[in-house]
Amino acid sequence: MLGRTYDTQVCSAARALEVIGERWSLLIVRDALFAGATRFADFQRLGIATNILAKRLDSLVDSGILERRSSEEQPDRAGYVVTQKGLDLAPVIITLTQWGDRWAAPDGPPILYRHIGCGGAIAEQTTCSSCGPVTDLKQIHVVHGPGMPGSHSADVD
Numbered sequence: 001m002l003g004r005t006y007d008t009q010v011c012s013a014a015r016a017l018e019v020i021g022e023r024w025s026l027l028i029v030r031d032a033l034f035a036g037a038t039r040f041a042d043f044q045r046l047g048i049a050t051n052i053l054a055k056r057l058d059s060l061v062d063s064g065i066l067e068r069r070s071s072e073e074q075p076d077r078a079g080y081v082v083t084q085k086g087l088d089l090a091p092v093i094i095t096l097t098q099w100g101d102r103w104a105a106p107d108g109p110p111i112l113y114r115h116i117g118c119g120g121a122i123a124e125q126t127t128c129s130s131c132g133p134v135t136d137l138k139q140i141h142v143v144h145g146p147g148m149p150g151s152h153s154a155d156v157d
Contacts, residue, residue, distance in 0.1 A: 038079040
């Protein structure tokens, strides 16, 4: 069985997977962000076994992605609210959806992300902080950042 941590990896992607890489986690966050899911029963529509769903929700709360809150109407029943940390996953979910639309949706995109203001399509893209959009991903390389052990200076902004 695979472990849940990537202790040998000095990589923010690996650390992120420790938090959101378990099966169902991003789908729970997706439904909280974009489908208005706030209650346990809302997330059950995903088809997750209740014991697994409870563990995933607890894990997302413990990691600060969701917050458990009681409603004024039903103070004895908690719901789930997306935190800023969870909101910051929206571009990840949109990008993963774009990849899935291209490589895993033979009949076309099953859902579309649209801007409420104008109805325009929402798309994530890789952008250079100096030049703008990067269309040739082969033009990207990796350098050590300030969090790399033994790194005294970083080649990044």
